Amino acid sequence: MHKIAVAKGDGIGPEIMDAVLKIFTAANVPLEYDVVDMGKWVFDKGYSNGMTPEAQETIETLGILFKGPMETPKGKGVKSVNVTARKTWNTYANKRTFQTLHGVDTVFSKAGITIDITIVRENIEDTYGGIEHMLTHDVALCRRFITRPGSYQVIKYAFEMAKKKGARRITCGHKSNIMKITDGLFLEVFYEIAKDYPELNADDVIVDDLCMKLVTKPDLFDVVVLTNLQGDIVSDLCAGLVGGLGFAPSANIGDHISIFEAVHGTAPDIMGKNIANPTALLLSGIGMLRHLGLMEMAAIIENSLLYTLESGVHTGDFGDKAIPSLNTTAFADAVIANFGKLPAQNAKPVLANLYVTPTIFKLDKNPMLESIDDEAINILGADFFIETNLQPTEVAEKCLKHTLTLFKLVTVTNRGTQVWPKGSVFTNLVSQYGCRFESIDNLPLTQVDILELTKRMMKDFKVCSYELLNQFGYKKAYSLAQGQ
Numbered sequence: 001m002h003k004i005a006v007a008k009g010d011g012i013g014p015e016i017m018d019a020v021l022k023i024f025t026a027a028n029v030p031l032e033y034d035v036v037d038m039g040k041w042v043f044d045k046g047y048s049n050g051m052t053p054e055a056q057e058t059i060e061t062l063g064i065l066f067k068g069p070m071e072t073p074k075g076k077g078v079k080s081v082n083v084t085a086r087k088t089w090n091t092y093a094n095k096r097t098f099q100t101l102h103g104v105d106t107v108f109s110k111a112g113i114t115i116d117i118t119i120v121r122e123n124i125e126d127t128y129g130g131i132e133h134m135l136t137h138d139v140a141l142c143r144r145f146i147t148r149p150g151s152y153q154v155i156k157y158a159f160e161m162a163k164k165k166g167a168r169r170i171t172c173g174h175k176s177n178i179m180k181i182t183d184g185l186f187l188e189v190f191y192e193i194a195k196d197y198p199e200l201n202a203d204d205v206i207v208d209d210l211c212m213k214l215v216t217k218p219d220l221f222d223v224v225v226l227t228n229l230q231g232d233i234v235s236d237l238c239a240g241l242v243g244g245l246g247f248a249p250s251a252n253i254g255d256h257i258s259i260f261e262a263v264h265g266t267a268p269d270i271m272g273k274n275i276a277n278p279t280a281l282l283l284s285g286i287g288m289l290r291h292l293g294l295m296e297m298a299a300i301i302e303n304s305l306l307y308t309l310e311s312g313v314h315t316g317d318f319g320d321k322a323i324p325s326l327n328t329t330a331f332a333d334a335v336i337a338n339f340g341k342l343p344a345q346n347a348k349p350v351l352a353n354l355y356v357t358p359t360i361f362k363l364d365k366n367p368m369l370e371s372i373d374d375e376a377i378n379i380l381g382a383d384f385f386i387e388t389n390l391q392p393t394e395v396a397e398k399c400l401k402h403t404l405t406l407f408k409l410v411t412v413t414n415r416g417t418q419v420w421p422k423g424s425v426f427t428n429l430v431s432q433y434g435c436r437f438e439s440i441d442n443l444p445l446t447q448v449d450i451l452e453l454t455k456r457m458m459k460d461f462k463v464c465s466y467e468l469l470n471q472f473g474y475k476k477a478y479s480l481a482q483g484q
Contacts, residue, residue: 001030002292005059007038007051009068011266012276017068019278019332020285026336029289029297033066034058038081040071040266049088050081059257060089066288067261068281071268079130082261086123090367091252091259092150093157094121096235097287102345103309104243104318108218117214117238118165118223120158121231122186123252125150128228135464136387139432146182146227149369151189157253158225159197165223170194172204173226173234181479186227211237246317249283251291256363260288274327277315279305282335293354300350301335306343308335375473379445381407381438382453382468383478386461389431392419399435402456406449407437413481434481438469 006021008014024031036055043050050070051059059065065085072080086094098117100109108115131143155172162170172190176183187204194202205213207230213220214234218241226234239248245264252259262281270276282305289298313334316325326334388395392412399409412420413434417427437453439445450468457463470477 001032003032003034003062004064004066005036005062006033007036007067010039010071011268011271013068015274015328016276016278016281019328020282022332023335027297027301040073043073049084063257065259069262069264069266071266083128085259086252089254089257091254092124092153093253094123095251095253096248098238098242101247101309103312104247106243108241113219115218115241117221119235119238120225121235122154122228126228136432138430144182146185148189148371151186155190155193155225158223159193162200162223167222169201169222171221171224173207173210173224173230174204175207177206246277246280248280249287251287260284274329275316276328277317278328295351296353299348300339302348303342304335304338306346307338307341310343378471380442380469380471382450382466384435384457384466385464386435387432387464388461392423395433396420398460406439407453408440410436410438411481416482418481
């Protein structure tokens with residue numbers, strides 16, 4: 001008997017969690033549940049991360065969290081407890097499986113198109129770092145982090161999962177045609193890892209084209225791996241293909257801790273009415289059982305759920321309106337009553353349990369993710385982001401005074417578009433410019449050189465921020481301006 005942490009959630013969370021645990025109990029699933037305090041009501045008690053210290057300790061000790069939907073209070077400046085949990089415990093891979101469920105009608109099921117897509121979303125980095133600043137009254141900045149080690153973790157997981165699944169295809173969704181360095185790095189790591197999996201058909205698709213293809217020919221895709229924000233959007237799109245978020249399970253996989261959850265909302269309008277649909281949370285729980293090696297029980301419960309749906313049993317949010325809907329408790333009872341029955345389509349093989357008590361990791365320091373690179377790193381200049389309402393030529397004239405013997409002014413941009421030395425009077429401006437200084441003859445610079453230039457620039461402008469222009473080996477590690 002293994003113990004896991006359970007957080008019932010907000011809104012309809014306790015109702016659907018109780019229904020799922022009732023099904024698990026009826027199936028004699030060998031789990032014990034330690035209920036922990038997380039969610040909106042914990043925020044309201046003054047815990048800014050949405051969980052009590054005792055809850056965090058329990059989850060870190062047990063290694064598995066099964067959670068219901070949770071609400072983040074609006075207008076209180078606090079971060080989402082869902083995102084905080086994923087990032088705190090480095091659950092770097094968000095796996096969401098979308099499959100045709102017979103009894104859940106969609107335009108694709110009516111057309112006889114079977115969907116079986118697994119989205120693997122990077123779960124830690126990207127804009128979900130939530131690092132934002134107002135640089136001027138009119139200009140907001142969000143920092144987007146894509147790292148080589150973080151990309152490696154999630155993409156390696158996606159390939160391993162695709163191999164075990166027997167996938168025919170694994171696709172990287174990206175926007176590296178625009179974000180050439182950040183998405184370009186993610187795509188580069190994808191193809192580096194693909195070399196180790198010659199049996200898998202690995203390819204890539206620009207994310208907007210991916211979305212178009214998903215809503216026209218979703219059966220073309222099998223496993224798709226994406227960065228965080230793009231993965232968030234695409235996974236919700238895929239939920240719409242199979243009936244909505246009420247049928248979308250979610251697993252957040254890490255090396256030490258994993259979280260299984262329903263990603264739909266808390267539905268406060270139906271809270272306490274016992275009419276919520278527990279299917280998404282049940283599917284997430286079935287994924288958790290397989291993660292724990294409880295293969296036989298996972299298959300029995302999933303086959304029963306598929307048989308139940310196929311039979312026309314439904315809650316009020318879907319299904320044949322000519323058939324009376326069941327409440328949450330009755331739906332769970334129907335699944336229990338159908339244990340041992342197989343659906344006519346897509347029955348899951350009943351495999352022997354592989355359950356082994358997991359190793360509990362005790363860490364005494366934070367793991368440092370770092371790729372080894374022997375290439376020389378040189379500083380070739382800096383981008384200065386300044387606040388001013390001067391015209392581009394006036395900005396350039398002031399900057400040119402500070403070039404002296406080490407630097408040359410290469411370009412002046414506004415919102416990423418070059419406005420000096422070439423530009424157009426039709427380019428609208430905001431009161432913040434980017435001024436790029438590079439070293440003369442590409443000679444290496446020091447941080448002290450950049451600091452001296454910063455001090456000189458501050459005599460004429462408010463310097464909001466600056467970024468070093470690095471070169472790794474012979475590769476410049478910065479992008480050109482639009483129009484440069």
